[in-house]
Amino acid sequence: MMDSLHYFLISWFDLQLLGLIALGTFAGIYVGAIPGLSVTMAVSILISFTFTWDIYPALSLMVGIYMGGVYGGSRTAILLNIPGAPSAIATALDGYPLAQKGEAGEAIGISTVMSFVGGAIGIAVLAIAAPAVSEFALRFQPRDYMLLAILGILLVGSLSGESLMKGVFAGALGLLIGAVGLDPLTAQERFTFGIIDLWGGISFIAVMIGLFGISEALMQLHHIDKLAIKQAISRIIPSWGAVRKYLPLSLQTSAIGVFIGALPGTGGDIAALLAYDHAKRVTKNPEVPFGQGAREGLVAPESANNAAVGGAFIPMITLGIPGDAVTAIIIGAMFIHGLNPGPMLMIDRPEMFWFIVGALVLANFFMLLFGLTGIRLFVKIVELPRPVLIPLILLLSIVGAYAVTNSLMDVYWALGFGVFGYFLKLYGYQVGPVILGVILSRLIDENWRRAIISDREDLGRLLWGTLSSPLSAVLLASVILIFVSQTPVWGMAGRGWRRLWGRK
Amino acid sequence: MHDKTRRLPGEAAFSLALLVLSLWLTTIAFGISGFEALSAPGTFPLAVTAVMVITSGLIFWRTARLPAASHIRDWREILPLRVVGMALMIGLYAVALQPLGFLPTSFVFLTISIWLLGRTSPLYALGISVLSVAGIYIVFRLIFTVLMPEGVVPEREIIAWVQNLFSGSPK
Numbered sequence: 038m039m040d041s042l043h044y045f046l047i048s049w050f051d052l053q054l055l056g057l058i059a060l061g062t063f064a065g066i067y068v069g070a071i072p073g074l075s076v077t078m079a080v081s082i083l084i085s086f087t088f089t090w091d092i093y094p095a096l097s098l099m100v101g102i103y104m105g106g107v108y109g110g111s112r113t114a115i116l117l118n119i120p121g122a123p124s125a126i127a128t129a130l131d132g133y134p135l136a137q138k139g140e141a142g143e144a145i146g147i148s149t150v151m152s153f154v155g156g157a158i159g160i161a162v163l164a165i166a167a168p169a170v171s172e173f174a175l176r177f178q179p180r181d182y183m184l185l186a187i188l189g190i191l192l193v194g195s196l197s198g199e200s201l202m203k204g205v206f207a208g209a210l211g212l213l214i215g216a217v218g219l220d221p222l223t224a225q226e227r228f229t230f231g232i233i234d235l236w237g238g239i240s241f242i243a244v245m246i247g248l249f250g251i252s253e254a255l256m257q258l259h260h261i262d263k264l265a266i267k268q269a270i271s272r273i274i275p276s277w278g279a280v281r282k283y284l285p286l287s288l289q290t291s292a293i294g295v296f297i298g299a300l301p302g303t304g305g306d307i308a309a310l311l312a313y314d315h316a317k318r319v320t321k322n323p324e325v326p327f328g329q330g331a332r333e334g335l336v337a338p339e340s341a342n343n344a345a346v347g348g349a350f351i352p353m354i355t356l357g358i359p360g361d362a363v364t365a366i367i368i369g370a371m372f373i374h375g376l377n378p379g380p381m382l383m384i385d386r387p388e389m390f391w392f393i394v395g396a397l398v399l400a401n402f403f404m405l406l407f408g409l410t411g412i413r414l415f416v417k418i419v420e421l422p423r424p425v426l427i428p429l430i431l432l433l434s435i436v437g438a439y440a441v442t443n444s445l446m447d448v449y450w451a452l453g454f455g456v457f458g459y460f461l462k463l464y465g466y467q468v469g470p471v472i473l474g475v476i477l478s479r480l481i482d483e484n485w486r487r488a489i490i491s492d493r494e495d496l497g498r499l500l501w502g503t504l505s506s507p508l509s510a511v512l513l514a515s516v517i518l519i520f521v522s523q524t525p526v527w528g529m530a531g532r533g534w535r536r537l538w539g540r541k
Numbered sequence: 542m543h544d545k546t547r548r549l550p551g552e553a554a555f556s557l558a559l560l561v562l563s564l565w566l567t568t569i570a571f572g573i574s575g576f577e578a579l580s581a582p583g584t585f586p587l588a589v590t591a592v593m594v595i596t597s598g599l600i601f602w603r604t605a606r607l608p609a610a611s612h613i614r615d616w617r618e619i620l621p622l623r624v625v626g627m628a629l630m631i632g633l634y635a636v637a638l639q640p641l642g643f644l645p646t647s648f649v650f651l652t653i654s655i656w657l658l659g660r661t662s663p664l665y666a667l668g669i670s671v672l673s674v675a676g677i678y679i680v681f682r683l684i685f686t687v688l689m690p691e692g693v694v695p696e697r698e699i700i701a702w703v704q705n706l707f708s709g710s711p712k
Binding site: 086087089090199200202203205206209210212213216220222223225226227228251254255258259261422423424425427428429431432433435436439440443445448449452455456459460462463464465481482485486489490494496 | 580
């Protein structure tokens with residue numbers, strides 16, 4: 038217990054780490070507030086600059102950016118009706134009408150406080166649940182890991198994009214990119230085309246910078262002429278009465294946020310939309326109708342998306358399966374620093390877990406502090422002209438790709454994936470599943486092979502083993518259910534069922 | 542931006558290209574170990590590429606049957622000149638980065654792109670890029686100690702000279 042507390046407080050009493058968390062949170066709010074610049078982009082570019090650092094400072098910066106970035110998206114959603122990040126889409130629905138009524142300051146104030154509440158609940162659940170989940174996960178069979186990873190890719194593919202097919206394609210593409218190089222078990226070449234440089238595989242950082250840095254910057258060139266609208270900001274710190282009034286709703290939607298965040302592959306964006314829906318259902322008589330500036334419509338998504346941050350860390354730390362794209366990148370960084378997220382991490386390196394929890398708590402406090410005090414500054418920063426911002430992002434992407442191994446090969450990969458990612462986005466493919474696929478490729482491949490070898494290469498035995506274990510059976514059923522629910526078969530079955538029901 | 546009920550210019554060709562790519566990758570995956578064993582190194586890649594073929598095939602079939610987007614006629618709306626220009630610029634930047642070094646290439650890249658994208662005065666672009674390159678250099682190279690290609694600028698000598706200047710012990 039004392040040890041855990043000691044690890045928890047590492048970042049609190051180290052000035053360098055404290056400063057990095059503050060810097061990360063500040064940068065995260067800033068990046069999150071700029072429409073088109075996502076937290077994933079910020080983490081993927083900055084991560085490449087932290088490879089030479091120790092793991093503690095590197096994690097401090099990333100945790101800060103993640104926490105700040107998820108919150109920062111609400112700024113532009115409220116002020117400009119442009120969500121700065123996907124997790125703030127629901128925030129814009131009622132936040133912008135509030136701003137139009139001249140209540141932008143109050144809207145930002147209440148969303149900041151509720152983000153803090155959500156963030157705190159997410160972290161508390163992480164601290165309580167992760168050790169238990171981790172212990173439970175020790176009993177997982179290889180097939181369970183494989184099914185969980187597939188579930189993660191399917192979830193992110195089906196829920197965040199416009200079609201399941203495109204999501205699954207993107208996920209499979211990521212799995213394939215992750216499989217390039219020498220096979221870890223037999224050292225046989227896979228997709229290397231005889232090129233020795235490909236033996237080690239395609240750099241995960243290069244793929245990430247290409248898809249989230251370069252391609253997003255290129256996409257932003259479409260909106261280069263859009264001007265920021267200036268808003269007058271009045272009162273910021275919300276009244277105690279308002280906080281007390283909305284606290285119950287905030288607690289409920291935080292619970293939704295943590296749960297959705299903890300599902301592999303789903304993050305703050307889906308949590309926020311579900312929370313908004315929940316708020317609409319439970320608020321019987323809102324003072325102002327939803328969509329026209331209901332404060333409940335602001336409280337719900339903002340609590341949920343920050344609660345999802347703590348939630349997303351649960352599968353990441355306990356199972357090594359990312360909760361969303363940002364945690365996928367953090368897993369990649371941990372691998373490079375020699376750490377192996379999964380149930381053994383809690384046993385071998387408990388200090389890492391408690392350090393992350395401590396850093397998240399600090400980042401949450403910094404978010405509240407910067408959110409309530411630096412508002413005018415942030416409004417100014419968001420007005421930074423895009424013709425300056427976009428070349429800077431492109432430049433940092435290239436330098437970031439170069440910095441990891443000091444090789445131009447990674448730069449060319451990043452460029453290639455940047456251009457490819459531009460077309461993927463243009464034609465409605467999500468790039469999130471690609472990065473999840475790259476991270477999970479090895480996990481699925483290795484666990485599939487372990488599972489089938491332990492069942493003596495007998496597919497029937499593997500299937501029987503899966504069906505006779507409650508956990509594996511539930512996971513398999515979830516995978517099938519998610520897949521089928523996105524196909525026309527589901528609709529047909531539903532109609533058939535209703536017809537049958539109607540006849541009775 | 543993407544409307545899934547309408548087909549954008551080039552969308553069918555792109556989905557066809559993905560299908561062809563997937564088919565080609567499947568043949569390579571098959572070449573790794575064929576159907577040797579379920580735990581063979583080629584099984585996972587083969588399964589993954591098979592999924593890619595099926596999904597890209599379905600996507601192509603659906604895309605090809607969609608009505609074309611009537612409001613977008615011009616290729617330039619899909620691929621504006623500035624996107625092509627910036628992609629080329631960033632490619633040139635990457636090529637020149639190692640031989641010429643971070644400082645001169647970044648300076649030239651930023652000045653030209655800010656000037657062209659913002660349609661501002663060259664002097665404004667020049668000023669902003671000097672400030673930005675200096676800022677990035679100080680934060681990433683000096684504080685974060687990230688290695689950046691030196692190229693033609695004798696950076697180490699300059700840094701040593703500045704350090705000597707401040708320490709007051711010229712040698």
